[in-house]
Amino acid sequence: MDHSKMNMKGTNEPQKTTDVQAVKSQVLTGKVINLTAMESNQEIAPGKTLPVWTFNNSVPGPEIRVKQGDTIKINLRNQLSEPVTIHWHGVPVPNAMDGIPGVTQNAVQSGQSYTYEFKADVPGTYWYHSHQDSVNQLDRGLYGSFVVEGKNDEKVDRDFTLMLDEWMSSGKGMSGMAMSGMDMSGMDHSGMNMHSGDSSSKESNTNSMPMAHDMSMYDLFTINGKSGSLDQLPVKQGDKVRIRLINAGYLSHQIHLHGHEFKVIATDGQPVTNPGILKDSVLSIAPGERYDMEFIADNPGQWLIEDHSNNKAASGMRAMIVYNGAPASSDKSNASEKLSAVDLAQYGEAGKKAFSLNQKYSLEYTMNLNTEMKDGKMAYTINNKTFPDTDALTVKKGDTVKVRLVNNSKTDDHPMHLHGHFFQILSKNGVPFKGSAIIKDTLNVKPGEEYEVAFEANNPGDWMFHCHDLHHASAGMVTELKYTDYKSDFVADPNAGNKPE
Known part of the structure; x- marks a missing residue:
């Protein structure tokens, strides 16, 4: 278009x-x-x-x-x-x-x-x-x-932004399909394929029976609103190129850059200290996350950026790096090749870090994330409760806070997003992060995984902390970060139809 x-x-x-x-x-x-x-x-x-x-x-x-x-x-x-x-x-x-x-x-x-x-x-x-x-x-x-x-910011010659998403070719759940009055929190997810991993797609948002709400209905994967169109990213030999990847969808995607070495220079917008050179690795990018890649255009030709997710719709999630004057591309997809994902736990150099595992924190919280049947419906819970009945994390300005995120769900990823703050990842499954400080606002916690993260309460307010697979959020996986020394002057209008998730 x-x-x-x-x-x-x-x-x-x-x-x-x-x-x-x-x-x-x-x-x-x-x-x-x-x-x-x-x-x-x-x-x-x-x-x-x-x-x-x-x-x-x-x-x-x-x-x-x-x-x-x-x-x-x-x-x-x-x-x-x-x-x-x-x-x-x-x-x-x-x-x-x-x-x-x-x-x-x-x-x-x-x-x-x-x-x-x-x-x-x-x-x-x-x-x-x-x-x-x-x-x-x-x-x-x-x-x-x-x-x-x-x-x-370090100067670059080219700066591209690629937004990832998933759609349904049927158009169900799009404009004009009478979705607006729907209450997702009361939906029975038990018949749905709600996995957030490689082999699934977002569920339908129609008003049909629950069995129709299957993530695999999302059969078009897009970059910048286009599926399969191979949008061209023009470069010249010798250019320093920055690619900003943003996942606006509800599924994780495994993004591979063909033909070039690259660095991950930022996670969720925050810089990585002395990032190392990578090749033939995929960046696993979960809902709500952002990763900035940088590479030198030193291999003339036309080269794919593509999704290696285990889903036939992934073939539509492609863009093409095109060197000036390059002949028509002979680069072929290798999306079926299994490549290792970039491991941030040991990536970059350990410079100065704001937090450590062993320091004393003002407050510590544990958030057990789970998928449970409640009153005959599938619910997505935090410490066995669903929003608005979840227990808020309460802080006051200046507190240092450590949060333990534990995914007890059997099959569901939970990309947890904290509003208004950045947190540092301290450990994964009990093993400390040893490379650069990894600073994020959205962190994907896969089934069976446990992370410890830390942040300073430095932005007073009432903030959401929720899963960014928004199907999970709308079915309960939301809590709040509340400052006890903050008082909002906002007054909710009962006639505004406010629906925060």
Whole structure:
């Protein structure tokens, strides 16, 4: 789809630069950004156009690029039939700007507007998405990338952003399918294939019987809203290239870069200390996570970036690095080849770290994550409870907090996302992390795994801590991080239809 010819009402004019490539998307810069939530149609795969919900008439929505230290205003206009919000995933915004309906704001009603304003202090790769009825609205396409360019960022010649997602070719669960009144928390997941691993796809969000809610219905995997189209990433020999990978879907993807050595220079936007050179490894990227790769374009030709997940739909999740003047590609997919995943536990160099396993913490919490039958329905629990009955993590400003995340589910991954804060990973399955400090806001905990993470309570507010497989969140796997020395002046409107998950 050529977005340059669309009517982009209410948007900024795109600013083209030599080193930033908006692949099939618009780039918005400056200190005032306008986003309009609206219905549209988009060709997701060749010959397959689906109804979508969008920001500024495309999926993904525009990439927003701002400078570190800028105070920015984002004006949201809602032209949809349902209320929406915007959550700034990974960005440590003030609590009032977090975009959580019923917690930090009322959902923005159809025909109304809302302004988000905050200072972009921390550079990195982030994204934005609706957090109103998010299991459905994110599924329809309400998301985009958000990049804070750092004052001390290493210069690159090319800078690409690739957003990963999954869709249903049937169009079920998309706009016009009467999803809006659905209460996922009451849904019976027992008949569903809810695995978050390689061999599954997101469940349908229709109002049919539970057995129809099968993750394998998601049969189109996309990069930047396109499946199988081999979007081209143009490079010149000798270029230093940065690729920002963002998983906006509900499944993990195993991303492989052909023909080049690379480094992982950032996790969830936060830098890795002296990253080592990698080759023939996949980056396993779970829902909500971001990884920044960097490589030198030193192997002329045309080379795939592709998903090695064990799912036939993965063949659609491809892009092509194309050197200037390169002949037509002879590079073939090797997606069936089993490659090892990058192990962050020993990656990079152990520089200065904010936290250690053995230090004394103000508070320690354990979160046991599980999949259980409750009242005849499948529920996703934290310490045997479902939201809103889960026990909040309570802190006060300045506390140091250690959290133990334990996945007791038999088959379900749980990518846990903490709003408003970054945490450092201390250990996995009792083994300390020995390389660079790995700083994240979203961490995938696979069945049987246990992680210890630590953070400082440095951003007062009432914050969500939830699974970013939003089917799990909507079925209970949500808790809150609450500051006892913070009092919000927000008042929820009972008529706003607030649906925080």
